[in-house]
Amino acid sequence: MIELLSPAGDRERLEFAFLYGADAVYLGGKSFGLRANATNFTNEELKESVDYAHSLGKKVYVTVNIVFHNEDLDGLEEYLSFLSEIKVDAVIVSDPIVIETIKNCDIDLEIHLSTQASTLNSRAAKFYKEQGVARVVLAREASIADITRIKRETGLDLECFIQGAMCTSMSGRCVMSNYMTNRDSNRGGCAQVCRWSFKDDKDREFEMMPKDLNMATSIQSMMEIGVNSFKIEGRMRSIYYIATVLHTYRKIIDKIRTNTLSDEYIKYAENIINRVANRDSVSQFYNGLPTEKEQYWVGRKEESNQDFLGLIKECDGHAALIEVRNYFKLGQTVQIFGPTMETIEFVIEKMTDEEGNDVEICNHPKDIVKIEVPSKCDVGSMMRTKMFDIFKE
């Protein structure tokens, strides 16, 4: 089984994740998850989302992955029973009390061990398998040799991160946020202190922020050594980020399956991913320890780009209704990519507003405009600034 697994910070992101090729999503309820400041899902929204996913033949995993304090224990059994009743496909856990509660209360839930448990060896994986864990989300620090051995010795389902932000620390082994801001990193309040600026002992600026993870070049290798689930980080990322990254990795996985993946496509994919993330991304620990080149040391400023121009709401032949997201104008060269369509590139030659009046410039987010497009576009496809030539098959 090969699975492309997407974050879903809310219902809109969940729908875009499935639209753009995710086989499963992971998300958090209002309690017990590590993204306390994301929108997250109410119990009612959880049920609706699980039903929606199952109607598409897709899966939902729910994070119950905080490190519990005494005060957090109340309501855990009831919440897990609820997740079982609505038939979530698995829970992602790190604190063993969740595993024990599921076992002792005979709750019918598949258990995935969170990356917060930082599993790096087959003995630890075996221990958790004996405790009832069906899948292990490996530590991001696991190398190709570590993953190969864990798969060989345990036969467990393995899930690995392939894209997104990295902690400077081993996951779960950091409380810098607790000590510097009183916000509890292992209960979803991480203030990302490791991304702050410091002064060294000579008063020079010092940062220790890692570049992002990007495994585009290694997906084939990961499939060959038995990784089952390919996970993208970022429950608080935008729909444009989710759509772009999923679209890219979906194509890589499908091309591997049809034996049509080329080095040229991987290079193209890396460019697209690096652009959307606003940070450089590298393979981190898979092929060896990161060097000084896999870090930002001084003065890294993250500037959001305005590449996402509009969302295609309807398309009738050559006329697309587009919800504006960022500034664009007549005469601009743009691209539209979508879940099932070939990516197209064209110059905007005609735009009208909802009353049919000609428009030259769009600069109000959420305005609706009609644009002439060269071919039919998917509903939910996205118009972006041309940054790279379209990849020619």
Added chain:
Amino acid sequence: MKNEKILLNVSDLEDLKSYKKLGISNFLFPLKGFSIGYTDFSFEEIAKTGVPAYVLVNRLLTDDDIDSFLNLTIPSNVKGFIVEDTGLFYELKDKGFELINFQNHLNNNFKTINYWLKMFDSLVISTDITKEEIETIIKEATKPLVIPVFLFPMIMYSRRTLVTNYYKYLEEDPKCQLKVDIINADGSFNLVENAYGTAVFDTKHIDIREFASTLAEDKIRFYLIDSNFLDASTIIEALRGKDLLESTKGFLEKKTVYKVGDLK
């Protein structure tokens, strides 16, 4: 707090004699090649001391690391291990050693702690919890626990060699320690690196011995005193009851929050 209940982390073997004179009888030795953030010692060095020794393995391990560990000869004065990695515990269980769970910052509630105590002989509780939380944990725990009472807390560790890489980036001679201050906020850290990676310690010292002495002594396996960053004379004076350090009470009276809206 009786000295025979103290487990003292050793930073310099030369200091053992002085500590023993004060009645300290249990010593903790970070194991060379398998620990992070501390002065570490080989099994040969630990054997030569002849003292009752507990061995600290405070980092996550790969299968290759565990294979290497299993090829080592464990000296007879080693009474037990304080281990973070569940895989190493899996290999050490049923081998006759006292096994103490050390999952840095993760042992924050009594139910999780009792889960681990079904397998371990004891467990080091978190340094990040309140007085009330500790009291409940000590009361509800099924076995005596280890409580860190005197330390500079390690607040993060990384598989990245952050200090070496920084000096490589600067094209300067490598070092293995670095102190950094936060810009525009109060706070500083000590980064301590070895071949495995980098440990980050808060520069604010924690001393909760006074509170710990109010806890039921039969529920305490050890009071853990950490000599990292301190010289022997400071430790000795502390053991004699003199406070030479400016210390905080950690989180004893300061509960963490996890939603931005809960910050006061």
